[in-house]
Amino acid sequence: xxxxxxxxxxxxxxxxxxxxxxxxxxxxxxxxxxxxxxxxxxxxxxxxxxxxxxxxxxxxxxxxxxxxxxxxxxxxxxxxxxxxxxxxxxxxxxxxxxxxxxxxxxxxxxxxxxxxxxxxxxxxxxxxxxxxxxxxxxxxxxxxxxxxxxxxxxxxxxxxxxxxxxxxxxxxxxxxxxxxxxxxxxxxxxxxxxxxxxxxxxxxxxxxxxxxxxxxxxxxxxxxxxxxxxxxxxxxxxxxxxxxxxxxxxxxxxxxxxxxxxxxxxxxxxxxxxxxxxxxxxxxxxxxxxxxxxxxxxxxxxxxxxxxxxxxxxxxxxxxxxxxxxxxxxxxxxxxxxxxxxxxxxxxxxxxxxxxxxxxxxxxxxxxxxxxxx
Amino acid sequence: xxxxxxxxxxxxxxxxxxxxxxxxxxxxxxxxxxxxxxxxxxxxxxxxxxxxxxxxxxxxxxxxxxxxxxxxxxxxxxxxxxxxxxxxxxxxxxxxxxxxxxxxxxxxxxxxxxxxxxxxxxxxxxxxxxxxxxxxxxxxxxxxxxxxxxxxxxxxxxxxxxxxxxxxxxxxxxxxxxxxxxxxxxxxxxxxxxxxxxxxxxxxxxxxxxxxxxxxxxxxxxxxxxxxxxxxxxxxxxxxxxxxxxxxxxxxxxxxxxxxxxxxxxxxxxxxxxxxxxxxxxxxxxxxxxxxxxxxxxxxxxxxxxxxxxxxxxxxxxxxxxxxxxxxxxxxxxxxxxxxxxxxxxxxxxxxxxxxxxxxxxxxxxxxxxxxxxxxxxxxxxxxxxxxxxxxxx
Numbered sequence: 189x190x191x192x193x194x195x196x197x198x199x200x201x202x203x204x205x206x207x208x209x210x211x212x213x214x215x216x217x218x219x220x221x222x223x224x225x226x227x228x229x230x231x232x233x234x235x236x237x238x239x240x241x242x243x244x245x246x247x248x249x250x251x252x253x254x255x256x257x258x259x260x261x262x263x264x265x266x267x268x269x270x271x272x273x274x275x276x277x278x279x280x281x282x283x284x285x286x287x288x289x290x291x292x293x294x295x296x297x298x299x300x301x302x303x304x305x306x307x308x309x310x311x312x313x314x315x316x317x318x319x320x321x322x323x324x325x326x327x328x329x330x331x332x333x334x335x336x337x338x339x340x341x342x343x344x345x346x347x348x349x350x351x352x353x354x355x356x357x358x359x360x361x362x363x364x365x366x367x368x369x370x371x372x373x374x375x376x377x378x379x380x381x382x383x384x385x386x387x388x389x390x391x392x393x394x395x396x397x398x399x400x401x402x403x404x405x406x407x408x409x410x411x412x413x414x415x416x417x418x419x420x421x422x423x424x425x426x427x428x429x430x431x432x433x434x435x436x437x438x439x440x441x442x443x444x445x446x447x448x449x450x451x452x453x454x455x456x457x458x459x460x461x462x463x464x465x466x467x468x469x470x471x472x473x474x475x476x477x478x479x480x481x482x483x484x485x486x487x488x489x490x491x492x493x494x495x496x497x498x499x500x501x502x503x504x505x506x507x508x509x510x511x512x513x514x515x516x517x518x519x520x521x522x523x524x525x526x527x528x529x530x531x532x533x534x535x536x537x538x539x540x541x542x543x544x545x546x547x548x549x550x551x552x553x554x555x556x557x558x559x560x561x562x
Numbered sequence: 563x564x565x566x567x568x569x570x571x572x573x574x575x576x577x578x579x580x581x582x583x584x585x586x587x588x589x590x591x592x593x594x595x596x597x598x599x600x601x602x603x604x605x606x607x608x609x610x611x612x613x614x615x616x617x618x619x620x621x622x623x624x625x626x627x628x629x630x631x632x633x634x635x636x637x638x639x640x641x642x643x644x645x646x647x648x649x650x651x652x653x654x655x656x657x658x659x660x661x662x663x664x665x666x667x668x669x670x671x672x673x674x675x676x677x678x679x680x681x682x683x684x685x686x687x688x689x690x691x692x693x694x695x696x697x698x699x700x701x702x703x704x705x706x707x708x709x710x711x712x713x714x715x716x717x718x719x720x721x722x723x724x725x726x727x728x729x730x731x732x733x734x735x736x737x738x739x740x741x742x743x744x745x746x747x748x749x750x751x752x753x754x755x756x757x758x759x760x761x762x763x764x765x766x767x768x769x770x771x772x773x774x775x776x777x778x779x780x781x782x783x784x785x786x787x788x789x790x791x792x793x794x795x796x797x798x799x800x801x802x803x804x805x806x807x808x809x810x811x812x813x814x815x816x817x818x819x820x821x822x823x824x825x826x827x828x829x830x831x832x833x834x835x836x837x838x839x840x841x842x843x844x845x846x847x848x849x850x851x852x853x854x855x856x857x858x859x860x861x862x863x864x865x866x867x868x869x870x871x872x873x874x875x876x877x878x879x880x881x882x883x884x885x886x887x888x889x890x891x892x893x894x895x896x897x898x899x900x901x902x903x904x905x906x907x908x909x910x911x912x913x914x915x916x917x918x919x920x921x922x923x924x925x926x927x928x929x930x931x932x933x934x935x936x937x938x939x940x941x942x943x944x945x946x947x948x949x950x951x952x953x954x955x956x
Contacts, residue, residue, distance in 0.1 A: 309917050316922065337920030358813075368814040370732060375901075375910070376917035384629045384639035395814070396629045397824070398914070399904045408904065411712040412731050413823065415813050456612075 248459035250294075250510050253321055258300045261287035262320035265305035266402050269426040269533050269540050270326050279303045282533040283324045285523055286345055286451060286468060290322065292522035293467045293515040307401055309376035312337050315454050322464055323452040326420065328378040339452040343465045346450075347546035347555050349443035350382050351421035353428060356438050358415060363390060363442050370395045372414035374405045379419050382445040402427070420447045422534070422542060429539040462509055470516040473498060473558040474525035476549055481524040484517060498561045505561060516561070526556065606923065619928075621919045622647070628914055630906045632822055643915050650911030651932055657825065657907065658894040658936070661832040665893060666886075668833055669840020674870065676845050687841070694838040700899055703831040707903040710830075711823035717814060728808055728815060731823060735808035738819035744798030751794025758790065759783040824905035828897065836893045843885045847878035879951050887944035891937050898933075908932055 253259055263284055264271030274280040279287075288298035304320050311327065314320045316338055326348075327333075329341040352371075354360040360369075363386070373380050375398045387394050397414050399405040406427050409417035419427070421439065428434050451464050474480070477495055479487050487495055496502045500513030507513055523529065534542045548554025576582045622644035629639050634652040637645060675687040694702070712731045715721060720730035728735040763783035770777035795802060808818030851874050859869040898909035909929060916925040 309913050312917065312920050313922050316920070332918070333920070366813070368812045368816070370814065375914050380629075380914070381627045381639075381918065384627055387629075388639060394629075396631050397904050398631060398906065398910070400901050400913075404902070404904070407708070408712065411708070412716040413712055 248510070249321055249454070249457050250460045250463055253294060253460075257295070258302055259287065259291045259294065260302045260304060260319070260321045261290070262306045262311055262314050262323040262325055263287060263303045264325045265303075267326060267423060267426055268429065269422070269538065269542075271324075280533070282346065282529060283326060285529045285533065286324050286471075287322070289471060289519045289523040289529075290324075290464060290467045292518045293463065293470070293511055296512075296518045296522070298522040307376070308374055309400065311376075312339065312452075315339060315452060318454065321453070321460075326423065326449045327452055328420075328447045329450050329452075330378060333452070334455075338455045340455045340457070340461045341450050341452050342461060343468045344448040344450040344555075345468055346422065346448075348420040348422050348447035348449055350379050350418060350445040350447055351424050351443060352416050352418045352440045353409075353424045353437050354416045354440065356436055360416070360440070362440065363387075363392065363444075366394060366416055367392055368394065369415035370397050370413065372397050372399065372405045372409040372417040374399055374402050374419060377419070378445070378447065383418055386444045406430070418444070420449070422540075425540050425542060459510055463511060466509055467515070467519055469558040469561075470498075470519050471523070471526040471529060472549070472556045473561055474516065474520045475527040475556075476551065476558065479520055479525060480528055481520055481522070484520045488517075494561070503562075610923070619924055621921055621924070624919075626915070626918075628918065630911065631904070632825065632906060643919065646911050646915060647908070647928065650906060650908035653906055653911075654894070654897055654900075654908040654932075655936070657828055657832065657897050657900070657905070661829055661836070661893050661897070662890050664829075664833045665836040665840055665889070668837030669889075670844055672837060672841035673844025673848065676841060677848060691838045691841050694835055695842070699831065699835050699896055700902060702835055703827060703899055703903055706831045706834075707823065707827035711827045714823075717810065720810070726807060728810075732814065733820045733822045733826060735815040735818050735820045737805050737807045738817075739803040740806045741803050742801055744800045744802040747798040748794045748802035751790050751797070755787040755790025755794070759787040762786045822905075824900070824903055827903050828900050828905045828907075832893055832896060835896070836889055839889050839892075840886060843882055843889065844878070846885075847882035848874055850881050851877045876951075880948075883944060883948045883951060887941060887948075890940050890944065894936050894940065895933060 261284075263279060264281075265273060265279070267281070269281055271279065271281040271283045284303070287301050287303065291301040292298045294300070304314065306314050306320070306323070306325060311323055311325055312333070315323050323339075324345075326346070328348075329344065333339045334341050352363070352366075354366075360366060366387075371383065371394050373383055373396055380396070380398065383396065397408060399408060402419070402423070405419075406417060408414060410431055417424075417427075421443070424439050428437055428439065431437060451468065453461050453464055474484075477487075477498065479495070479498075484499075487499060488501065490496060490499075493502065497505060499517045500506050500515065504513060506515040509515070512518075524532070530544065530547065531537070534540050535544075544552075544554060546555045548556060550557040573579060623642050625639075626641055626643045626646045627639050628646070630637055630646065630649050632653065633649045634656060635645075635649060637649050672687050672691060675683050676691065678684050678687075711733075714729050714731045717730045717732050720728040720732075720735075722728055725737055727737075760783065763779040766777035766779035766782045768777075769775070770779065806817040808815040808820070810816075855873055855877065856869065859873040864872065897907055900907040901910045901913060904910075912925050912929045916922055919925070
């Protein structure tokens, strides 16, 4: 009898443990849903009946972010110029500044953002699972990613193209010289696919040597495992500066592909998507207006109705997005316009000295074009 | 505990009836398990639907679009994701099988050497085992890859050994056989040689058992096999295979065959690491054989090698096999660390597929199913072998 009592007790404890574990497992997945469910009770941008069944589709991430008090931004931690840790250990870079711009638009505080360093491979899963609110990590906008991977793109922050870097000593000047070469590439990137397509189209036999992180890829290239290394041209410029002897390497003129880089959010949340897009547009529009972080206060007295609408002095533009009317002012004041962000991270005075090229305003022959703020 | 005196045979009420309670407990347990799994499943389905993601394995037929550095079967970027998966599975099997074979040899030798009366040998092997067992495998893989394989000279300055064998940081290039017209016939003979050789070995072993005379089973089997290989070579139409030598053409070696530094690093890392664990298992197994067996062997006048071969190892094997199985499973699973040094194993290819398609659940489930299958088959084989060894016990 005693033994039976003990075994029954053990069974009971085991049951308790199992159910407890199961609940633990379930909690993270349900938590966001519950949060959004609660949030929809409050004045939400769209009148939504508080449904407990499928609140994720109804409530916007914008409200979750506001409640949380900070933005969680998926970022790169290994790409100087775009996303990296500076000497003080803070995140810095072109992509990072757009995370900060978004935080400024929502909270008027460019530091109200938590960065999650992601590898190329992890990044989409992180968005899919809601681990990050937005992915600003030199990510190429493609149809597959927009559709079946479940992302929403919509605005390009950087027009890039894929390039190839080789050693000067090897006398390689064009892609055809790479016959039989070993080429280092990072996994989980569009570059991996473009490389396969381009080499196949040209009938060039090559061996891909594929690594998980850009650090490993460029490390192996530097050790001589590969004759060439490929990634976006901006990435090559950035990485070249880190090599032991940058002068011994050269980036080929050939461009393998179009690489429009931009922020991505989870599909199916138009409100949050709009906020991200228009924050980027605000930086572009500001440069077009000639508004910078330094002179933005002078423009508060502007008579130009376009500028007054832009800065939120007139109209309800910001509130229709679910933000405050002065969100553009906050972005410009705290982070700066597109040109300032570019010059600070990639322009003259930085080790990269990347010319603006395609990433210039449409009025100056580039591709940057903001839809009107009205 | 004293048994209670049973005066009359009446059933207790059901809440005190052990048989009833056991059934009830089982039912409750089953219900809870089913509920938990249903809940988790629905949670996943709902999550996927809310995010507008569709499930299913249809993507495996789509064009992969990426290249893979080394493959046992022909593969181009035009092939499907499914085929890419198969390439990954084969690469994992390749490194695991070869790794298991060599790790066993290394482990067996090191385990025996650690018990050697030779002080220098014993100390060296102890140092190897303790250092390797107590550092992380990932660190060792990086060491083998970055600090050993990639430190060989660049292709154009490749070290040439007689053969010619070339050592460079593109791997090891050696001469290899290029199949010609008569190749299949010759391979047939080679395989037949193995089969007949095994039969011969068995026959000689029986003879040895029956008569007590040396039957030389291994020598006889090898001899048979060599005869088959040579006869096959002569009978096959034309020459079955020609030798190609590696040559530096442009940026890389052509001809011969090459072992990539990624494979070499992973292989070396896994063998050295697992070998250290196997060595300890072997040592434990040997020490567990009772001292009397050793003394009896000595008394019979067996020398050290004979004692090991005929007395100690067969008995130690029974103790060694179960933990050895775990090490084989570990080696296979550890091979997934290949992602960090760029060897395209199953996990690596799956990661790429996952990234290009975004089908995380489907891809991860495939990977788990594949590793589970490998492990179950390894266990099955080892359990069969364990049973077989057990029968020897008298």
